[in-house]
Amino acid sequence: MDNHQIELTSYALETHSLNKEFLGFRAICDVNLRVRRGAIHALIGPNGAGKTTMFNLLTKFVSPSSGKILLNGKDITTASPASIAEQGMVRSFQISAIFPEMSVLDNVKIALQKRHRLSRNLFGSAKATQHLDDEAMALLSEVGLSRCARSLAKELPYGQRRSIELAATLAMDPQVLLLDEPTQGMGIEDVDLISRLIKKISANRTIVIVEHNLKVIANISDRVTVLARGSLLAEGTYAEVSKNAAVTSAYIGAAHG
Template sequence: MTANDFILETRGLSKGFRGFTAVNGVNLRVTRGTIHALIGPNGAGKTTCFNLLTKFLEPSAGQILFNGEDITHERPAQIARRGIIRSFQISAVFSHLSVLENVRVGLQRRLGTAFHFWRGGASLAVLDEQAMALLGEVGLAEYAHTLAVELPYGRKRALEIATTLAMEPELMLLDEPTQGMGHEDVDRVTALIKKVSAGRTILMVEHNMSVIAGISDTITVLQRGEILAEGAYAEVSKNPQVMQAYMGTAEAELEGAHG
């Protein structure tokens, strides 16, 4: 592979907190047009990595490259404008806006008109059309005029993905997209992630091993802030170091998802 195949690359990425090293010399390469999963036991440094990539934290050392350009010292707003859009572990939607209005906010941000409250109805009608198309893509068209607060949890996560898509991400960062969901919602959101990945790149942190096994092209396993293993699921799930790092129930999960 050439450097152009990698949409995102980190070189020696590190972050320390008062003597504790949360991320240590991580060299991550995310291939364009793939679903790349970042996994590891609790405290492995996954969320810290996400915070470094989106510049909610400044690295102690190392580089972050996006489309070959060094973005290490850019601010979060600059990162977002480049097309790196993150959805958070806790559903981040405007509860008392309708589903349609939530997506429209995302569209207005992208157009740079988020605070143009005086804009006429015609411009909003254009956004409504785009918003409805996005809601159709994530299976929420019938909920367009429902308040977000009234949506079931799994549908809220689908709405969050729709608002993320509204920002036209080149790289979507999904932080625990199926956390706290029942089996049916997990299946629905997993299928949705697979669907919206067409023509996009997704980097996701996820604990559910069957989700990882079903949709990931590449998996990077972190342990104590360092890369322990990397590769396809079939390869990583058989790695003795990975199984030892997870131990107990998670090891059974690894084997069960593989089977």
């Protein structure tokens, strides 16, 4: 293996000169992103920086105008969202996507049925999916919800409902997990809960996170990429980028623009 290959395989996710235009407007401008395997890598920036567009590009909900996206060294630029999920990259959305009238356990079993490509009869016999109970319980234990397994999802407080969503996402067995505003709309206690949870599940996984709460980013991220007006403005540890004058200026400018 040559030096280039060694460097390539140390990154779980990369973009090369990534661009996205919408009707002549460049939302993403020549972004080169490298996410180290096993890291928690944050994407931050003021409103309108291009974070959501970047996430949509990485997960193939929109296609780039030019440039490349690599997952574990493999070009996925033209791959479908379903294909990249099968290759180990899964996105958790801003809005909790759970079935409130179903039990916590059954919510996770639905995700397991999808991963194992089993028939998903939501109202079928419990016996038909009983073989998934142990795997589902292990996932609930990972996110601290094993005691709530038989409760209806709607009975849980907001932070724990987001934990159900996280368990369901983990049911897809992701190597690379993209988290889109995981603490949005949460109070302090729930923010702390989800922050600890993200740190816990990062073991043996790569996590890319978009998050407005900079305290969360400071506490859990290994590396931070700052976007501004669709371009990569700065990169480094949170301590490094928070002291960057260009980053401070971009945030202040957005607040007063």
